[in-house]
Structures are given as structure tokens and as C-alpha cells.
Amino acid sequence: MTVAAQRRPGMIDLAGKSIVISGGAGALGVAICRHLVELGARVTAFDIATADEAATAFGQLPAGLSYAQCDVSIPEDVQxxxxxxxxxxxxxxxxxxHAGLVDVSRVQLYDLKRFDALMNVNVRGTFVLAKEAASRWLTDERKGNLIFTSSWVHQVPWPEITPYAASKAAVNALMRGFAKExxxxxxxxNSIAPGIVAAGMALKSWNENDDYRRRASVAIPLGELQPVQSVADAMAFLCSDLSSYMxxxxLTVDGGCSLFPAI
Incomplete structure (x- = not known):
């Protein structure tokens, strides 16, 4: 049975769309890529991982998904x-x-080399990819759709990830500038701002750090870690024609985290 034949009635239809996503071999990126392909898109995942590492992350590349090793902070790589x-x-x-790093440290202990590495991916890499994509569309006189991955912490201080939060505020500023110009x-x-997602470092911290789990539990009004599928669904919506007037x-999809601090 083909992927198209498996689609449920009422699902978003991305058939015929060519989609590129950076950070596609990460824990959340893999789920997003798989969902976009399921909805009919032809997806190319960019990531710094090697082809072998990406194959391990995906298990097996589904039909409709391609992979390219690419450092989005390097314009020549992106071009x-x-x-x-x-x-x-x-x-x-x-x-x-979508590509991004998160690094945990109290602000007074945060190493500048780690700060620069995070900003290189989260801000510079985001700008480089968006700029190069927009330049292609402008040259070809084609319409285009840029989607940026932000976070609920872009406007809510959260302990030990201040540079990450600052990078996501910068991502939203970049997004609004591209939109305006x-x-x-x-x-x-447009941007998507997820909450505390059950993937990657957040899931690891939830499972292994009692203090983190206590703090995070208070910060999530809906009471549980955000399902990965909810982020993939929101990304699919922004990729689709349903978002054509946005x-x-x-787009904040965070289980209410942005309402923090809770009373």
C-alpha cells in the first residue's frame, strides 16, 4: 500500500510539495520528516550528521525522504x-x-565558546538557510514558505538555558523581518513555538533529573510532556495551504507553558 493510500480522511494533504528541513536527523526532526512524508510531501532532511548516522536515526529512510549532510551555518554548504x-x-x-542546539548552564558559568557554538547554529544557521532559500525564490520569481522553529522560552525565562532562550527570541525577530520584507x-x-517536548534533552532530563521533572511539571498546565506528534502536526499545518493567509x-503549541509561572 502506498503512503498516499494510507492517509486518513481529513488529514492535511501535502502531495506535490517539496520541503526542506534542517536538523532533520534530530530526535524531533525525524518525527517531523516522517509525518510530512506520510502526508504526501517530498522531504529533504539537512543535518550535520553523516549519512550513516542519519540512517541510524531514521532506521530506514521512507519513500519520499532524502538526506543531505549540510552545515547550515556555512553559506556554500547551504547553496x-x-x-x-x-x-x-x-x-x-x-x-x-529547524536545526538548533540547547545547552544547559547557569548564566554566570556559561562558557563563551559554548555560547558562540549555540548562536552559530540557532541564529546564524537559521539566517543563512532562510536567506539562501529566499534568494532562490526571488531570483526565480516564485512564492515561498519559510518556517522557523522557536520555543515557548522565547518570552519566558527558564533556569539554565538563557542563551538558548535568547537565540529563540532572535529567531522570532528574524522570522518577522523576513515576513515583513x-x-x-x-x-x-512563520514560527512554531513548542513547549517541553518528550524528545531529546528535555525527555532525558525529565527521566533522570528529579528537580527538573518537578519544575517542568509545574510549568505545563496540561500536566504532561508535549507529545512529539503535536509538533509534527503543527509543522504540517504551517507547510500546508491551510496556513496560506499567515x-x-x-504558532504557539506548548500545552500552556507560556502561561508560566503557574499560580
Whole structure:
């Protein structure tokens, strides 16, 4: 049975769309990629992981998903990778600037080299990929859809991840700038702001750190870690034509975390 035949009635239809997502081999990126393919998209995952590491992360690349090793902080890498996607699949419709790092330390102990490394991926890498994608659409006189991954902490202080929170505030500022400057060219830009997701470092901390689990439990009004699928669903919505009248918006899907502090 084909992927298309497996789609449930009422599901978002991404058939025919070519989507690029950075950070695609990460814990959350893998789930997003799989869901977008399930909805009919042709997806190319960019990541710094090797092809073997990506194969391990995905288990097996599903039909409709391609992988490219790419450092999004390097313009030449991004230019070449986007060109390869266009040569193989035709014009790109959606670019998801999803790649990001999180690093935990109290502010007074935060090492500047770690700070620079985080900002290099979260801010510079996001800007480079969005800029190169927009430049291609402008040159080709095509409409485009940029999606940025932010976080609920872009506006809510959370202990020990202050540089990460600052980077996500910067991501939203970049998104709004792209949206404002490129709307007349038919290029849209929006962000998704997830909460405390059951993947990666958050899940590890929840399972292994009693103090973190206590604090996080208080911060989530809906009372449980955010299901990975809820992020994938929101990303699919922003990739789809259902979001066609949205630009410059932050789609907050966080279980109420942004209501923190709880009373």
C-alpha cells in the first residue's frame, strides 16, 4: 500500500510539495520528516550528521525522504545543498529552519565558546538557510514558505538555558523581518513555538533529573510532556495551504507553558 493510500480522511494533504528541513536527523526532526512524508510531501532532511548516522536515526529512510549532510551555518554548504534538491526534485516550496542546539548552564558559568557554538547554529544557521532559500525564490520569481522553529522560552525565562532562550527570541525577530520584507514577493514566514517536548534533552532530563521533572511539571498546565506528534502536526499545518493567509505569526503549541509561572 502506498503512503498516499494510507492517509486518513481529513488529514492535511501535502502531495506535490517539496520541503526542506534542517536538523532533520534530530530526535524531533525525524518525527517531523516522517509525518510530512506520510502526508504526501517530498522531504529533504539537512543535518550535520553523516549519512550513516542519519540512517541510524531514521532506521530506514521512507519513500519520499532524502538526506543531505549540510552545515547550515556555512553559506556554500547551504547553496550547494539547495541546488542539489532543486536539480533532483524541481522547485522547493517550503523551507523549515529547524536545526538548533540547547545547552544547559547557569548564566554566570556559561562558557563563551559554548555560547558562540549555540548562536552559530540557532541564529546564524537559521539566517543563512532562510536567506539562501529566499534568494532562490526571488531570483526565480516564485512564492515561498519559510518556517522557523522557536520555543515557548522565547518570552519566558527558564533556569539554565538563557542563551538558548535568547537565540529563540532572535529567531522570532528574524522570522518577522523576513515576513515583513518579503510579503510583497509572495514569500511568507512563520514560527512554531513548542513547549517541553518528550524528545531529546528535555525527555532525558525529565527521566533522570528529579528537580527538573518537578519544575517542568509545574510549568505545563496540561500536566504532561508535549507529545512529539503535536509538533509534527503543527509543522504540517504551517507547510500546508491551510496556513496560506499567515505570515509573521508565532504558532504557539506548548500545552500552556507560556502561561508560566503557574499560580
Amino acid at each position: 550547494a545543498s539547495l541546488q542539489n534538491v532543486a536539480d533532483a526534485q524541481g522547485p522547493i516550496d517550503v523551507v523549515c529552519c 518579503l510579503a510583497a514577493n509572495g514569500i511568507r514566514a 505570515t509573521g505569526s508565532v
